[in-house]
Amino acid sequence: MERGNKTRVRNFLLLGLSEEPDLQPVLFGLFLSAYLITVFGNLLIILAVSSDPHLHTPMYFFLSNLSFVDICFTSTTIPKMLVNIQTQRKVITYAGCLSQIFFFILFGCLDNLLLTVMAFDRFVAICHPLHYTVIIHPRLCGLLVLGSWCVSVVGSLLETLPVLRLSFANMEIPHFFCDLPEVLKLACSDTFVNNIVVYFVTIVLAVFPLSGILFSYAQIFSSILRISSAGGKYKAFSTCGSHLLVVSLFYGTGLGVYLSSAATSSSRTSLVASVMYTMVTPMLNPFIYSLRNRDMKGALGALLTRAATLKDEAVIGLS
Template sequence: MESTNHTAVSEFLLLRLTEDPALQPLIFSHFMFMYLVTILGNLLIILAVSNDFHLHSPMYFFLCRLSFNDICLSTSIIPKMLVHIQFQDQSITYSGCLTQRGLVIVFGYLENCLLAVMAYDRYLDVGYPLRYTVIMNPCLCALLVMVSLSINIVVGLLHNAMVLRLSFTALEIPNFFCEFTQFIKLTCSDALFVNILVYISSSMFGGVSISGIIFSYVHIVSSVLRMPSSEGTHKTFSICGSHLSVFSLFYGTGFGVYIVSSVTDSPRQTVVDLVMYSVVLRCLSYLSTA
């Protein structure tokens, strides 16, 4: 395969959420409200943690980064969707599509990493309380976030570099943003290597993150069962409760959406499911951690 770019189109067309003009203002106001709640809610978390010295701990350090990541992930998708709804213009440039999907990959995978790191932090706090502050020092916390972000940026750039080698002739993406699987279906080139890269990266970030979280909570539960007092058990679950709720909401809703999307033949139904996951989940994530 040649390494040059043979892209035959300069822009793509995204799917409309509805064909009824009367519903456009309602849909716009609904998602604008959800987006503002997500942004303001996560900003409140960041400001509260930053201004309260008692919250300057590893758990809240990671929570702030998770909130900021939620803001970035939502902003990479929703504002463009709101512009499309308001002006009824579904076009997105080729470079804009690559940028959007690159950002979604970076911040989507980073969320998996942050949830896994937070589970590891809870495991150390419960399992090794006397050594916790020594192990989870500020340098290690910052290093974990920076390494996770750097790896995800490299993966995002690698994805886009592989896509630049493909040719596209179809224009319509059956989604409200440049979701990767729908985007790749438009190519007339051999996308085998790109699909392999996607499966490997998804398995690595999703599988390793989930395995790490399960491993951490198995040890947390075993530590709880060895505690002689109910007060210690209650304290442990209060420490881990918010992270468990975000973990369950993030992965549970994500698996549910993609399972439903895989068995339906309606692109519009798939779009509705993904909107619920991308927008409503961001809002619910804030409410569960607040």
């Protein structure tokens, strides 16, 4: 009978970043601003790549997909947190919590795999430039992105579905979204299978991709050092500098979440690291790629100029 009462879960409570009433307007303003910047910045990247024929290359094709995934990644958690702050309600339904877990893992895995694919693209471009167009052709680019989606969906299902078998007694999640490790801590049933699946998926979809990225950049740096001219070295570094910075930021903050969780029993440090991982990194990606890339700056400038021209023409037409 007791087990039956524990399994009739309808809602979880998301405790959020802080329970201080005075901080709620500040948190709402900060996260709303960051979310709008993230969506607008990544959307500009997608529009710039799609509108400029000079950017219809594999590197920018992967970048536009990464921007789309970043928009989805932040939209999985931040809007719900903003609604909870605004309405002063902390409730998320059981189905909503499972959905949030699924999509958070899905888009997180996609980030990992797309960054790995982009590292492979830079590896071929710098280490095998004469064979680049033969190896990285449009069909392969489509297959790599499609494969990343399929693998991420499978990995997310593997981690999410075992949660259905768990029963819960405590419904308060000390987080601003349904983070799987935090949800597993609330289970009053055995989570051994869940933990094994989490470790397996993490190794396959995080450790292996990171190893691939490190291997690619080891080969890239080795090839760059063999270039005799300083101009050639600078050009080679500039083509992969933005991606390497994004990789460092993404994996650095991601590892910070798990290392901080392992190092301290307090969830406050983990919450701060999670904010970096889920919000700050996707927000900074458009700035990193646009500010460090001359072609992207030119495409964004042309896009904004075209938008301003259309606006002026519309105003003149209305008048």
